[in-house]
Amino acid sequence: MPNKTLEGTAIRHGAGGHRLLPRTIAISMLLAVVTLSPLLDAQGIAPSSRRNKNSRIAPDVKHAARSITGREAMEHLRWLADDLREGRLAGSTGASDSAEYIAMRFEEIGVSPAGDNGSWFHNFTIPGRDGVRGSxxxxxxxxxxxxxxxxxxxxxxxxxxxxxxxxxxxxxxxxxxxxxxxxxxxxxxxxxxxxxxxxxxxxxxxxxxxxxxxxxxxxxxxxxxxxxxxxxxxxxxxxxxxxxxxxxxxxxxxxxxxxxxxxxxxxxxxxxxxxxxxxxxxxxxxxxxxxxxxxxxxxRRDGRDMSLGRNVVGRMPGTDPDLRDEYIVVGAHYDHVGRGKSPGLSRGGASGEIHNGADDNASGVAALLEVAEAYALNRLKTRRTLLFVAFDAEELGLYGSTAFVADGGFDSGSIAGMVNMDMISRNQKRVVKVGRRASDEPLGRIIYEMARLLELEIDETGMDAVLQRSDQAPFLKKGIPSVFFFGGFHEDYHKPTDDVEDVIPVKLQNVARLAFLTSWGLSQMPAQEDEESESADSDR
CATH class of the missing domain: 3.50.30.30 (Glucose Oxidase; domain 1)
Structure with missing residues (x-):
């Protein structure tokens, strides 16, 4: 996440680290459960069996969610946050190697490439880097x-x-x-x-x-x-x-x-x-x-061109003839701040010290790979097409996600939802910070229902202040329903001390599973005209 002041964004919880949902939210959730039967059916949730929490999700979806594990995610995280990547600064060799790693994992999983000219990569020029060459x-x-x-x-x-x-x-x-x-x-x-x-x-x-x-x-x-x-x-x-x-x-x-x-x-x-x-x-x-x-x-006789940015894009096609040309984007940025030499990016450490960015955002990319694998290996069939995107140059100004929305090869009007994961492996294990627009009510209902099934607590405190600070922001500007899953700030943010040993695998697993189920819910949502028809029928 780009470096800005943390004032006013601290997490606040009640005694024991948990807080009660406000009465208005609790009532809204109760009403949502009563009125969501068609939506939950489409998502593979069985309303008739909601009393038995082990049968709330269709077996294949439940199995896919459980296949997402902190242990496997940590393997990806350790590779991305290794000193060999030198902090994954956009345009650097470490970032380039990370992009290749993500593409290789996508290919192994069985996701199809969806970048430029049938490749894995959506290339773009990083603003302000024209003529800048590496060593x-x-x-x-x-x-x-x-x-x-x-x-x-x-x-x-x-x-x-x-x-x-x-x-x-x-x-x-x-x-x-x-x-x-x-x-x-x-x-x-x-x-x-x-x-x-x-x-x-x-x-x-x-x-x-x-x-x-x-x-x-x-x-x-x-x-x-x-x-x-x-x-x-x-x-x-x-x-x-x-x-x-x-x-x-x-x-x-x-x-x-x-x-x-x-x-x-x-x-x-x-x-x-x-x-x-x-x-x-x-x-x-x-x-x-x-x-x-x-x-x-x-x-390269002239050194590496530091203006070249690369998003990594994979696709899993939808199966509904009427909805497969709509897209749900699941994303996370893979770049970090390198050795902290770029102005305004580092918050501490010696000059030139590697910032491995284990939480920010090797954690999000590890979860992205786990989510993609959960879909592909369990052969889940979604109504809408899923796009798995690892964004570049987020730390420099959301450049990768901005470029993707502008010219990534998918009309923004066809993107029906976006799920973003950024810094998801620290702080309380069962509390997930969530940033979204209050007006995106169907998305909100999906998030709360899936969190309830996973027995996770949603905390939206202070998230409006950071809603424009990660890769969901360019999608929100286009009016696309988007959610920002976040683990919360910590003292190692944008410091060399954001390293693997402080990552909480269970927290990473919990947020990844919530992102998976949320993306599943979005992918299975009825068409807008179907929803309007059902609403009209209920009013008669």
Whole structure:
């Protein structure tokens, strides 16, 4: 959540941490239960069995809600809030890696991509960042993994373990590797050529001239290779080499990376075999597919463009022919404040200290992934289409959600509701702070009914003051019924101390389940004309 003064927004509860609902709210809830039978039927809630709290929700919906657990959510949270993400500042490598992680999890769950051109990502420009570039070191990375599904990675250190060749082309690509001894060999059957779509790995025992490298690259490019990785001490750059060079001309047709020092051992270790073994096989067979490492290669001579923002968007289609073109958005922002160097974002800590943002908002994203999984793995059929959106650049000014509402590929008039989760893993386990418009009465009835079924307490105290401070705000401006689920402020807000050890898994689980059931209720709401017809019939 963007950093503003906390004055006037403290949570206030009665004795024992619980407060009684005001009489007017209690009466409204009683009336709602009496009049909500059609709505509850549509949501999978059985009015006739409300006395038995274990049968209030249809079995498949109840099972899906219970599949959301704090234990599983914590696995996502720990990855997102690891020091390796460096605080996930929008535009940074940590934010980019987080976006890739979320997309990978969506794909594993079985959600469909709904970003630009059928991808997972809705790209936008972060206002005020035009021309801003990150450091050369952060813009050039080699990451080694055992497969494209792996969440653990081995990093090669820029300069100490690898350096792009001065004439290397820029690239941002990932692929597995093919080992070779002769980069000029030919392969008669292109479809079976091991280097097609892969990085060529060439052990280097003596210096290679630029002229030879140019020939290697042209041949490998023609064969369909993605790049060339030179491995060996003979390709170590001189200590005086400046990268990127100011006068580089005639770039190679492929990216060329030089791996040296401790990076050499990392390559062969993750490959699962020593260099001598690969050499023996390649001597007999020519180029061979290594399988691993799976390499993610980024070469940017000018550093990373910090103006690029990315929302991650997944979709689960609705099944009602009349309502499936309406959307319910379930969202959470994945960015945080990085190392706290951006003006106004950090509230404490030493200069440059990593702000991991475990509660703000790794917790919301972990819940988002759990909610998406609950729908997909339990094969729930919703009337409306669900959109699962991880927003970028919330901390800088709600830029990701604003861009999504403006040009995310979905007409705002077709969005029937929005559920946002931000900072949901701290403070009292069974109390959920809720921000919404009082005029969104059907949404309010769903929230209170679902909270009652989960035996959670809803607290709306002071939430009007923060209703415009998270990603529900751009949706509210378009008149879309939206709810902000919030765990409450705490002393670690926007500080380096907002870390994993203070997260309350049960609180995270409780809010995630409430968000799931609320989104389910919204997805199953009758069409507006049906509701009006039922209301007219009841007045006769």
């Amino acid at each position: 050369i070191e952060k813009g050039n990375r080699i990451r080694l993994m055992v497969s494209d599904k792996a969440t653990r990675e081995i990093l090669l250190n820029f300069r100490q373990e690898f350096l792009p060749h001065p004439r290397s082309a820029d690239v941002d690509v990932a692929a597995i590797c093919a080992f070779m001894l002769d980069p000029l060999e030919t392969w008669a059957d292109r479809e079976r050529d091991p280097v097609v779509g892969r990085f060529a790995v060439l052990p280097v025992e003596q210096k290679i001239s630029d002229e030879d490298l140019e020939l290697y690259c042209e041949n490998l490019k023609a064969r369909g290779a993605m790049g060339l990785m030179l491995v060996g001490e003979s390709c170590r750059p001189s200590p005086s080499e400046v990268w990127p060079p100011e006068d580089a001309q005639d770039l190679f047709v492929l990216p060329v990376i030089r791996v040296h020092g401790a990076g050499i051992a990392k390559i062969w270790k993750i490959s699962g075999r020593p260099l001598s073994s690969w050499k023996r096989q390649s001597s007999d067979e020519g180029a061979v597919v290594m399988g691993r490492p799976y390499v993610v290669m980024e070469v």
